[in-house]
Amino acid sequence: MIITNAARLSVRDPERFSWGELRRFHNVEAVQTLISDIHKAPRSDPNVKKQATQIRYCLQQAREYFDSAKAVSLVTKPVLLYYSIMNLALAEVLLKQDGNSSLDKAREQHRHHGLTFEFADHGRQALPLAKHAGAIRACPAIRPVKWAPERFGTFELWHRSCRPLPLVGMVTEFAPSNLSLSKFEVLSTPDEERPPLLPELGITLLECFRLQPNLERFLYNDGIKSDLVRATLALTVTSGDNRTAQFIIHPGNKGTIDEFLSNLKLHAECVDRIEIQQHADGSGAITLHDYHERFQTPPNLGGDTEMVYFAPRQIALNEFGLLYVALFICGNYARYYPDFWIRDVETHSPLALAIEQLISDAEKTMALLTLSELSRVYYVPEA
Secondary structure, X not given: OOOOEEEEEOOOXXXXXXXXXXXXXXXXXHHHHHHHHHHOOOOOOHHHHXXXXXXXXXXXXXXXXXXXXXXXOOOOHHHXXXXXXXXXXXXXXXXXXXXXXXXXXXXXXXXXXXXXXXXXXXXXXXXXXHHHHOOEEEXXXXXXXXXEEEEOOHHHHHHHHOOOOXXXXXXXXXXXXXXXXXXXEEEEOOOOOOOOOOOOOOEEHHHHHHOOHHHHHHHHHOXXXXXXXXXXXXXXXXXXXXXXXXXXXXXXXXXXXXXXXXXXXXXXXXXXXXXXXXXXXXXXXXEEOOOOOOOEOOOEEEEOOOOEEEOOOOOOOOHHHHHXXXXXXXXXXXXXXXXXXXXXXXXXXXXXXXHHHHXXXXXXXXXXXXXXXXXXXXXXXXX
């Protein structure tokens, strides 16, 4: 289910706005109509009402876990936030998928988190952030079924219908009288296909950190390079529907930017209409003249109305998924290694400080990303 609309979010408190708007999806009758429209199923179908009712249950639990996390310290906050985001993921599953993914039906085959936690225990000595965060990871839950590996659990259900977010930017239209109108719109949408599977070896917390936009400066202070590309997207339309699309690439790690450029896919007919300018610091511009075709990029992982952050390659997770998996790792570390975690919190270790920043970002965006999926409108905060 691809999101094709975008809206600028200019409210002062996106967190409060998001949770308030999600209350619209507590209305079972309204959500029944929405599910019926999406899946072309009769509104009177018992499964449609069941899915709508279960969405309300999941959103209620998500909000209560979230509110509980707000009331406690960092010692237990990661555990509660993980359960909040897992319930948000279930609400997304219940809207996008059919009755086979309802809570009662899913329990028959998917009664598991869908992820497993691994910790390369280095003992109780203090560790630098890269080594510590690189030692804890989440792996997909896999079991043998008729001698073949099968993924299962809540994460697997969510991943089946997760999709990258659309590419958005400013569209400026020039009239013959030289008047112009600017609006914020979707510039390109991804394919309706499942992202790559999460590797069997999983993903480490360090990898999740390196793909979080608001951790970029924090990681830099610890000598860790971000794995993101910063860009600004814009489209100009002049008379005769002459359309020019432009990527402005901001300075960054040149190797990461080069990898991103190598994974940028354009229609073959665009070859003669594209200009690429790049400077020594990796910054530059990609200009596509007479643009009418879609272009594909690695997934965008957040930003605002002026800046978009991209992964340099195709990855298994979108922005919500990265928070989902990162909070699973943090929650399991806090729950099963309290002797390690509470020491981290009390000593303000680099890992504890990084997780605190991650949690702060998650609190601001997890409900907003869920709202975007349920309402099928990509809400992008004002710069």
